[in-house]
Amino acid sequence: MKLSARNQLKGKVVEIESGAVNAIVTIDIGGGNFISATISMASVNDLKLEVGSDAYAIIKATSVMVGVDS
Numbered sequence: 001m002k003l004s005a006r007n008q009l010k011g012k013v014v015e016i017e018s019g020a021v022n023a024i025v026t027i028d029i030g031g032g033n034f035i036s037a038t039i040s041m042a043s044v045n046d047l048k049l050e051v052g053s054d055a056y057a058i059i060k061a062t063s064v065m066v067g068v069d070s
Contacts, residue, residue: 005060009035013053016044025049027057035059 011029023044026036035057049055 001056003058005058007059009057009059011035011055011057013049013051013055016049016051018044025055027055029057 009027009029011027013025014028014034015024015026017024017026018041021041022038023041024036024038025044026034028034037057043049047055
């Protein structure tokens with residue numbers, strides 16, 4: 001797999017919350033860190049995602065927001 005996005009984090013799918021159109025897929029990337037993404041149900045099916053599957057969280061963003069508790 002070759003992509004222009006440099007932030008490619010390999011992990012395991014630990015949860016898929018399926019909806020009518022979209023799903024929230026949570027990937028355990030290790031070290032107690034998890035990344036969640038909302039993707040279409042069509043993509044879940046095309047990628048054959050299921051809990052326990054290996055998957056990549058691929059991040060390509062032009063801006064990142066930072067927040068703190070006040």
